[in-house]
Amino acid sequence: MSALLGLDGLVLQPPRRAFVMTSLMAGFTLAVPGAAEAAAIHTDSAGLHAGEVRIPATGGTLPGYAAAPAAPGRYPVVLVIEEIFGVHEHIKDLCRRLAKAGYLAVAPELYARIGDLSTMTDVGAIIRDVISKAPDAQMLADLDSAAAWASTTGIEGSLGDPAPLGVTGFCRGGRNTWLYAAHNPAVKAAVAWYGPVGGATTPIQPRTAADVAAELKAPLLGLYGGADTGIPVADVEAAAAKARAAGKTVELRVYPEAPHGFNADYRPSYREDVAKDGWARMLAWFKAHGVG
Template identity: 65%
Template sequence: MQHDIDAGTAGLDGLLNPPLSRRGFVMTSLMSGLTLATTRVEAQVIHTDASGVTAGEVTIPAGDGPMPAYRAVPEGAGPFPIVLVIEEIFGVHDYIKDICRRLAKAGYCAVAPELYARQGDLSTMTDVKQIVRDVISKTPDTQWIADLDATASWAATSAKGDPARLGVMGWCRGGRGAWLYAAHRRDLKAAVAWYGPIGGEPSAIQPRTAGDVAGEINAPLLALYGGADTGIPVASVEAARDAAKAAGRSVELVVYPDAPHGFHADYRLSYRKEAAEDGWRRALAFLKANGLG
């Protein structure tokens, strides 16, 4: 699998910088419950049990130590297609864990690594601005991309995952990650981006946006966005789709006209049941249609 990882870096000059020195892990285990950093409903709307799946916290060997993660995989021999789950900015909390179980129930080996474990303890943070300033903006793209590569390798060797059937799905900031990871991995079969930012202000450690790499994606991408998202203009997503199409790449864009940002997050007031359920059905059908059946 190393060959595929190396090959996946081609064409990403400006995204993959020389290796940066890594810091120790601040979070050595995942948070319990839901994030403290956003207004929540009383409880999650959806709770998926673990019957028929093996689910729980694991540690994944990263370049500088064990990285906490959550994995859910169907019972049975496998191998099962792998879906890398990229969290929102709030960490791998109960909502993200539930998504992994939902995917496992659908037949996938789903793994969500805590990609911000080195930058801060998200379980204690209550201020969204602090998370963005102290954690998100200080996490190099090279770091989380390498961590996803490590997660894919671990899933194939330790979690009954099939390395020949690899996909990625991300929410919010993780939706941006789905675009960038699709431009990184040549062996990726499919990507699903739930309302991931398309633009943004580049920095030395985050030099390219999702829009910048739209024409370089290596796998079909399903883009699920809200028409009432005040932070992501639909026109910017349409421009990314068009750039991909012009480069011979495939982006399927679905816009839910009345849905705000975070419409799939069933623990928040932004949740929109109809859009979330339709998007989930489309996401599963998209994975299967693109070699992850």
């Protein structure tokens, strides 16, 4: 098993443990107080191939969820990066929404090696016992594997076009969207939904989104809430300014009254108007930059 090169050049060994999660959770996460499954958006799979998939990756096979138009062919690929709560029904629904828009969307379960997010109910424990133990180098490699799977295997005859690759992520996945857009030169467009740009670093998570801002390899759209108490708008604007100073394309849309998680329709933080506006902006961003 080969070593992985971290974002700062540090060589990291991939975990040798067995995969803890071998299949995705059913339904919604158990870890969000006040989650309202009945109010969540449910996108049907009519006209789609959609379901759980297996993605070959370092050390084994990642469970994931994919959706694509049912007509055989090649479709632009969008990698969907989960929140800290795993690939639960909300993330699956986002994949189906993207498939309805003409994409092959795939969401790998990036934490499958470390913990079973389907059984965890305490957010602090998820962060401490799972998220903090996930090497960034492994995350980037697993997203590479998901992109390769889309273009070589796909789902039921629907394959990904290897050229127009997009990436989007939510919360922690928004942070990882910045990192992936700085990692993979094949990415044509990236959209980060309320992704932290700062925070502490560790040997296995050596750089923040702001640290890699000047290294972006694709245009990035950032969708943020002005009422997000955990992500200061000034920090996001500073990261965007750093990227622009390096000649990168970054556009920010800050919704003044929106809290963190404003697109998460199963949570009390959901704001329908800005979520719809952000979704439309994301699709337009992808198309404007050659993804779709």
